[in-house]
Amino acid sequence: PRYSQKTIDAFLDNDISGFYDVNDLMDGGTSTEEAIAIMRERKGDKWADILDYYIKNFRDSLTGIVPGARVLVDDLKAAGIGVWGLSNWEASLFHVAEEQCDILQKLDGKLVSGFVKLRKPHKEIYDAALKEFGIKADGALFIDDKAMNIVGSNAAGIRGVRFQDPVKLRELLIANGVNIPDVQ
Template sequence: MSDIKVLFFDVGGVLLTNGWDRVSRRLACETFGIDWEEFQDRHDFVALDFEKGNLTIGEYLERTVFYRERDFSQAEFIAFMKSQSVAMPDSLALTRELASRGDYLLATLNNESRELNDYRIETFGLRDMFSVFLSSSYLGMAKPHKEIYRVAVEITQYRPEQCAFIDDRELNLECADLAGIRPVHFKDVNQLRESLRYLGVAI
C-alpha cells in the first residue's frame, strides 16, 4: 500500500493553460497595440511581487500598461487576461476521479497572482476537487523557493515523503525533491496516471 497521503498539483500547464505567461503577454501586446519590449521590461520588474500577492491586478497594470493614456480600459485588458485561462479537460477529469475516491488530500501548489487565481478557482470548479489552495499570492512566496515547499508540507501536517507534487516544470520538481517531496513530471494525462500508479496511488 502506498504511503502517499497528499497530492500537490500545479495548475498552469497541468490542469489549465498558464494564466499569464509569455505567450499570453505577447498576444496581449499584439491585440492592444502595446510595445512588447517596453511592456516586458516593466513586467520583469514587478512580476514576482504580482505573483506573491504584493500587487493587485490594478496596481500591476498601472505599472506595466496604464502608465500612459490608452484607447482601451483596464476592464477590457483584464477580461483579455482572464480569457487566456482554458481548461485541460483530461487532467481535470483525472483529478475529479482522484477527489471522488477520497483517499488523498488534494491541494494546489502554484504560482499565480491573486485575482487570476481566484478567477481560475471559481470558473473551473477547482473547489470541487481540492481541499487546500497553496498559491504564491496567498503564501507570499513562490516556487521554486525552498520555503514554499516546507510551508506547504507543514500546512498539510504530513511528512514530506508522504507528499507527491505534480508539475510540468523540471526546476520546480527538482526543488520539491530536495525538500523530500516525491516529484512527478507532468507530460500528459496517460503518463501522469502511470506515474501515480508507480508511486502506489490508487487510480
C-alpha cells in the same frame, strides 16, 4: 481581441515588455495596481496599458482544465488519496480561476502564492504547503509542468514529477503502487 497577434507576441516576450517579471511580482504578492505602475516605470505606457487590459480581461486568458485532469483527480480522491493545490497566482485574480475551473473546488486544500507572499520554486512555499496541508514531505508527491518548480520541490524534500499529460501521470502513479483505475 483589441491587440494584434504581433503585439500580443511582443507583450509575451519578457525582453520586450517585462511581462513575466511583473507577473512573478504579482504572484509573490504585489498588487495589480503596483504591477502596472512598475511596468509603466520600467517599460513605458504601451506595455503598462496592455497589462492593465490583460488584468481587466483576465477571465478571457484562461483556457480551461487540461482534458483528463478532472477524472484523474476524481479517481485519486475515490482511492482515498489526498489531492492539494499549490499555485503561483496573483491574489485578486485567483477567484476567476476558481469560478471557471471547478476542479479547484474538489481539492483537499489550496495554497496560493499571492495570498502567502511566497512563490514557487522557492523552498519556503513548499514548506508552508506541507504545514498548511498537514502532510510530510517524504509521503508527498509534487506534480508541476515547470521543471524549475520540480527542482524547488526536491529542495524541500518532496519528490517532484514533471506533468506532461493526465494519461502519463496516471500510468506513473499506477506503476508506483497507487491503486486507481488504469487507462482502458
